[in-house]
Amino acid sequence: MRPSTVRYAPLRIRKAARVGDGPIVKLLSADFLKSCASTAQCPRDTVPEVACVGRSNVGKSSLINALLNRKALAKVSGTPGKTRLINYFVVHTADSSLRRFYLVDLPGYGYAKVAKSVREQWAPLMETYFAERTQLRSVVFLVDARVLQPQDALTHRWLREMGLEPIIVATKIDKVARSQRSRSLAALRAHLQLNESIPVIACSAVSREGIEVLWGAIRSAVVDDR
Numbered sequence: 111m112r113p114s115t116v117r118y119a120p121l122r123i124r125k126a127a128r129v130g131d132g133p134i135v136k137l138l139s140a141d142f143l144k145s146c147a148s149t150a151q152c153p154r155d156t157v158p159e160v161a162c163v164g165r166s167n168v169g170k171s172s173l174i175n176a177l178l179n180r181k182a183l184a185k186v187s188g189t190p191g192k193t194r195l196i197n198y199f200v201v202h203t204a205d206s207s208l209r210r211f212y213l214v215d216l217p218g219y220g221y222a223k224v225a226k227s228v229r230e231q232w233a234p235l236m237e238t239y240f241a242e243r244t245q246l247r248s249v250v251f252l253v254d255a256r257v258l259q260p261q262d263a264l265t266h267r268w269l270r271e272m273g274l275e276p277i278i279v280a281t282k283i284d285k286v287a288r289s290q291r292s293r294s295l296a297a298l299r300a301h302l303q304l305n306e307s308i309p310v311i312a313c314s315a316v317s318r319e320g321i322e323v324l325w326g327a328i329r330s331a332v333v334d335d336r
Protein backbone atom coordinates (compact mmCIF):
# COMPACT_ATOMS: atom_id res chain seq x y z
CA MET A 111 0.00 0.00 0.00
CA ARG A 112 2.87 2.36 0.69
CA PRO A 113 5.73 2.33 -1.78
CA SER A 114 8.83 3.31 0.17
CA THR A 115 10.30 5.27 -2.72
CA VAL A 116 7.98 8.25 -2.39
CA ARG A 117 9.40 11.26 -0.60
CA TYR A 118 6.80 13.57 0.82
CA ALA A 119 6.86 17.29 0.53
CA PRO A 120 6.92 18.72 4.05
CA LEU A 121 3.25 19.03 4.76
CA ARG A 122 2.23 22.04 6.76
CA ILE A 123 -0.35 20.23 8.79
CA ARG A 124 0.81 19.55 12.30
CA LYS A 125 -1.82 20.47 14.80
CA ALA A 126 -4.94 18.44 15.36
CA ALA A 127 -7.98 20.51 14.64
CA ARG A 128 -9.89 21.68 17.64
CA VAL A 129 -13.51 20.84 17.55
CA GLY A 130 -16.34 23.29 17.66
CA ASP A 131 -14.49 26.48 18.44
CA GLY A 132 -14.79 29.74 16.61
CA PRO A 133 -17.88 31.24 15.06
CA ILE A 134 -20.04 29.28 12.68
CA VAL A 135 -18.80 29.77 9.15
CA LYS A 136 -21.19 31.57 6.83
CA LEU A 137 -21.18 30.01 3.40
CA LEU A 138 -21.36 32.42 0.46
CA SER A 139 -21.01 30.11 -2.53
CA ALA A 140 -20.04 26.59 -3.50
CA ASP A 141 -19.39 25.39 -7.03
CA PHE A 142 -18.03 22.34 -8.74
CA LEU A 143 -14.66 23.27 -10.24
CA LYS A 144 -13.30 20.19 -11.99
CA SER A 145 -12.64 16.45 -11.90
CA CYS A 146 -9.04 15.33 -12.19
CA ALA A 147 -7.90 11.88 -13.29
CA SER A 148 -4.37 12.67 -12.14
CA THR A 149 -2.70 15.33 -10.02
CA ALA A 150 -1.37 16.93 -13.21
CA GLN A 151 -4.91 18.21 -13.70
CA CYS A 152 -5.28 19.65 -10.19
CA PRO A 153 -5.48 23.46 -9.89
CA ARG A 154 -2.13 25.21 -10.19
CA ASP A 155 -2.76 27.99 -7.73
CA THR A 156 -2.21 28.43 -4.03
CA VAL A 157 -5.79 28.30 -2.81
CA PRO A 158 -5.83 26.26 0.42
CA GLU A 159 -7.54 22.91 0.14
CA VAL A 160 -9.25 20.44 2.45
CA ALA A 161 -9.57 16.84 1.27
CA CYS A 162 -12.10 14.17 2.20
CA VAL A 163 -10.75 10.62 2.45
CA GLY A 164 -12.61 7.41 3.20
CA ARG A 165 -13.70 4.11 1.81
CA SER A 166 -16.04 3.95 -1.08
CA ASN A 167 -19.67 4.38 0.05
CA VAL A 168 -18.71 5.80 3.45
CA GLY A 169 -20.64 8.99 2.62
CA LYS A 170 -17.98 11.43 1.35
CA SER A 171 -20.05 13.00 -1.39
CA SER A 172 -23.12 13.23 0.85
CA LEU A 173 -21.09 14.91 3.58
CA ILE A 174 -19.70 17.42 1.08
CA ASN A 175 -23.24 18.23 -0.06
CA ALA A 176 -24.33 18.64 3.57
CA LEU A 177 -21.38 20.91 4.33
CA LEU A 178 -22.07 22.99 1.25
CA ASN A 179 -25.80 23.01 1.78
CA ARG A 180 -26.51 21.56 -1.62
CA LYS A 181 -28.56 18.57 -2.64
CA ALA A 182 -26.45 17.19 -5.45
CA LEU A 183 -23.30 19.21 -5.99
CA ALA A 184 -21.17 16.14 -5.29
CA LYS A 185 -22.60 13.07 -6.97
CA VAL A 186 -23.94 10.58 -4.48
CA SER A 187 -23.63 7.09 -5.80
CA GLY A 188 -25.75 4.05 -5.16
CA THR A 189 -22.99 2.06 -6.84
CA PRO A 190 -19.95 2.08 -4.58
CA GLY A 191 -16.56 2.55 -6.15
CA LYS A 192 -17.70 4.68 -9.05
CA THR A 193 -15.68 7.78 -8.28
CA ARG A 194 -12.10 7.38 -9.41
CA LEU A 195 -11.55 11.05 -9.89
CA ILE A 196 -10.32 13.82 -7.66
CA ASN A 197 -13.24 16.24 -7.57
CA TYR A 198 -12.64 19.88 -6.72
CA PHE A 199 -15.26 22.23 -5.29
CA VAL A 200 -14.53 25.90 -4.78
CA VAL A 201 -16.03 27.40 -1.65
CA HIS A 202 -16.37 31.03 -0.60
CA THR A 203 -17.30 31.98 2.94
CA ALA A 204 -17.86 35.21 4.84
CA ASP A 205 -15.21 34.15 7.35
CA SER A 206 -12.23 36.46 6.97
CA SER A 207 -9.72 33.66 7.45
CA LEU A 208 -11.51 31.25 5.17
CA ARG A 209 -12.55 33.47 2.27
CA ARG A 210 -11.87 30.88 -0.38
CA PHE A 211 -10.79 27.27 -0.28
CA TYR A 212 -11.15 24.05 -2.23
CA LEU A 213 -13.04 21.13 -0.81
CA VAL A 214 -11.71 17.99 -2.47
CA ASP A 215 -13.59 14.71 -2.83
CA LEU A 216 -10.89 12.05 -3.16
CA PRO A 217 -11.58 8.63 -4.68
CA GLY A 218 -12.74 6.05 -2.15
CA TYR A 219 -10.84 2.88 -1.36
CA GLY A 220 -11.78 -0.64 -0.53
CA TYR A 221 -14.61 -1.61 -2.78
CA ALA A 222 -14.05 -5.26 -3.60
CA LYS A 223 -16.15 -5.33 -6.77
CA VAL A 224 -14.02 -2.71 -8.47
CA ALA A 225 -11.54 -4.22 -10.91
CA LYS A 226 -8.19 -5.02 -9.32
CA SER A 227 -6.41 -2.84 -11.87
CA VAL A 228 -8.52 0.12 -10.71
CA ARG A 229 -8.04 -0.68 -7.01
CA GLU A 230 -4.30 -0.80 -7.57
CA GLN A 231 -4.36 2.74 -8.94
CA TRP A 232 -5.77 4.15 -5.73
CA ALA A 233 -2.67 4.09 -3.51
CA PRO A 234 -0.28 5.59 -6.11
CA LEU A 235 -2.80 8.32 -6.95
CA MET A 236 -3.15 9.18 -3.25
CA GLU A 237 0.64 9.01 -2.75
CA THR A 238 1.10 11.56 -5.49
CA TYR A 239 -1.76 13.74 -4.28
CA PHE A 240 -0.40 13.97 -0.72
CA ALA A 241 3.18 14.41 -1.92
CA GLU A 242 2.40 17.20 -4.35
CA ARG A 243 -0.39 19.23 -2.81
CA THR A 244 1.50 21.55 -0.51
CA GLN A 245 -1.62 23.75 -0.40
CA LEU A 246 -3.39 20.95 1.48
CA ARG A 247 -4.41 22.31 4.88
CA SER A 248 -6.51 19.57 6.34
CA VAL A 249 -7.83 16.09 5.72
CA VAL A 250 -11.27 14.96 6.79
CA PHE A 251 -11.12 11.20 7.34
CA LEU A 252 -14.51 9.49 7.20
CA VAL A 253 -15.37 6.23 8.87
CA ASP A 254 -18.68 4.44 9.25
CA ALA A 255 -18.74 3.14 12.83
CA ARG A 256 -21.17 0.41 11.76
CA VAL A 257 -18.79 -0.95 9.11
CA LEU A 258 -15.26 -0.79 10.48
CA GLN A 259 -12.78 -2.30 8.07
CA PRO A 260 -9.07 -3.12 8.37
CA GLN A 261 -8.36 -0.74 5.51
CA ASP A 262 -9.81 2.15 7.53
CA ALA A 263 -7.24 1.54 10.26
CA LEU A 264 -4.44 1.15 7.72
CA THR A 265 -5.37 4.30 5.85
CA HIS A 266 -5.65 6.28 9.07
CA ARG A 267 -2.21 5.10 10.17
CA TRP A 268 -0.81 5.92 6.75
CA LEU A 269 -2.21 9.48 6.92
CA ARG A 270 -0.65 9.98 10.34
CA GLU A 271 2.67 8.62 9.16
CA MET A 272 2.63 11.30 6.49
CA GLY A 273 2.37 13.92 9.23
CA LEU A 274 -1.31 14.58 8.70
CA GLU A 275 -3.62 14.88 11.67
CA PRO A 276 -6.95 14.19 10.09
CA ILE A 277 -10.26 15.46 11.36
CA ILE A 278 -12.07 12.21 12.13
CA VAL A 279 -15.72 11.98 11.17
CA ALA A 280 -18.05 9.10 12.02
CA THR A 281 -20.55 9.10 9.15
CA LYS A 282 -24.23 8.11 8.87
CA ILE A 283 -24.71 8.56 12.62
CA ASP A 284 -28.48 8.81 12.03
CA LYS A 285 -28.39 5.06 11.43
CA VAL A 286 -26.98 4.36 14.89
CA ALA A 287 -29.58 4.24 17.68
CA ARG A 288 -28.90 6.85 20.34
CA SER A 289 -28.53 4.10 22.93
CA GLN A 290 -25.75 2.53 20.84
CA ARG A 291 -23.79 5.65 19.96
CA SER A 292 -21.23 5.77 22.72
CA ARG A 293 -20.49 2.07 22.30
CA SER A 294 -20.26 2.49 18.54
CA LEU A 295 -17.94 5.50 18.76
CA ALA A 296 -15.77 3.70 21.31
CA ALA A 297 -15.38 0.81 18.86
CA LEU A 298 -14.38 3.27 16.15
CA ARG A 299 -11.79 4.87 18.45
CA ALA A 300 -10.37 1.49 19.37
CA HIS A 301 -10.28 0.40 15.73
CA LEU A 302 -8.29 3.50 14.72
CA GLN A 303 -6.24 3.41 17.94
CA LEU A 304 -7.09 7.03 18.68
CA ASN A 305 -5.74 8.50 21.85
CA GLU A 306 -8.11 10.35 24.12
CA SER A 307 -7.15 13.80 22.94
CA ILE A 308 -8.31 13.14 19.38
CA PRO A 309 -11.93 14.13 18.83
CA VAL A 310 -14.37 12.19 16.65
CA ILE A 311 -17.16 14.20 15.07
CA ALA A 312 -20.35 12.20 14.65
CA CYS A 313 -22.10 13.42 11.49
CA SER A 314 -25.13 12.73 9.41
CA ALA A 315 -25.80 14.08 5.96
CA VAL A 316 -29.44 13.18 6.53
CA SER A 317 -30.15 14.82 9.89
CA ARG A 318 -27.27 17.33 9.52
CA GLU A 319 -26.07 16.41 12.98
CA GLY A 320 -22.41 17.37 13.44
CA ILE A 321 -22.19 19.53 10.31
CA GLU A 322 -21.64 22.82 12.15
CA VAL A 323 -19.07 21.17 14.42
CA LEU A 324 -17.27 19.90 11.34
CA TRP A 325 -17.29 23.40 9.85
CA GLY A 326 -15.68 24.65 13.06
CA ALA A 327 -12.99 21.96 12.87
CA ILE A 328 -12.25 22.72 9.21
CA ARG A 329 -12.04 26.40 9.98
CA SER A 330 -9.62 25.95 12.87
CA ALA A 331 -7.49 23.50 10.89
CA VAL A 332 -7.13 25.93 7.99
CA VAL A 333 -6.69 29.02 10.15
CA ASP A 334 -4.28 27.48 12.68
CA ASP A 335 -1.88 26.59 9.98
CA ARG A 336 -1.29 30.07 8.71
Ligand SMILES: Nc1nc2c(ncn2[C@@H]2O[C@H](COP(=O)(O)OP(=O)(O)O)[C@@H](O)[C@H]2O)c(=O)[nH]1
Pocket residue numbers: 164165166167168169170171172173185186187188190191218281282283284285313314315316317
Ligand atom coordinates in the same frame (compact mmCIF):
# COMPACT_ATOMS: atom_id res chain seq x y z
N1 LIG B 1 -28.64 7.34 6.37
C1 LIG B 1 -27.61 7.96 5.81
N2 LIG B 1 -27.19 7.57 4.58
C2 LIG B 1 -26.12 8.21 4.04
C3 LIG B 1 -25.45 9.26 4.73
N3 LIG B 1 -24.43 9.66 3.95
C4 LIG B 1 -24.47 8.91 2.83
N4 LIG B 1 -25.49 8.04 2.86
C5 LIG B 1 -25.84 7.04 1.82
O1 LIG B 1 -24.72 6.19 1.61
C6 LIG B 1 -24.52 5.91 0.22
C7 LIG B 1 -23.14 6.34 -0.24
O2 LIG B 1 -23.05 7.74 -0.10
P1 LIG B 1 -21.97 8.60 -0.93
O3 LIG B 1 -22.05 9.99 -0.41
O4 LIG B 1 -22.14 8.41 -2.41
O5 LIG B 1 -20.61 7.90 -0.46
P2 LIG B 1 -19.13 8.04 -1.10
O6 LIG B 1 -18.95 6.86 -1.98
O7 LIG B 1 -18.21 7.96 0.09
O8 LIG B 1 -19.07 9.36 -1.78
C8 LIG B 1 -25.66 6.64 -0.50
O9 LIG B 1 -26.71 5.73 -0.71
C9 LIG B 1 -26.07 7.73 0.47
O10 LIG B 1 -27.40 8.12 0.33
C10 LIG B 1 -25.92 9.64 6.04
O11 LIG B 1 -25.39 10.53 6.72
N5 LIG B 1 -27.00 8.95 6.52
Ligand SMILES: [Mg+2]
Pocket residue numbers: 170171172185186187193215
Ligand atom coordinates in the same frame (compact mmCIF):
# COMPACT_ATOMS: atom_id res chain seq x y z
MG1 LIG C 1 -18.54 9.83 -3.71
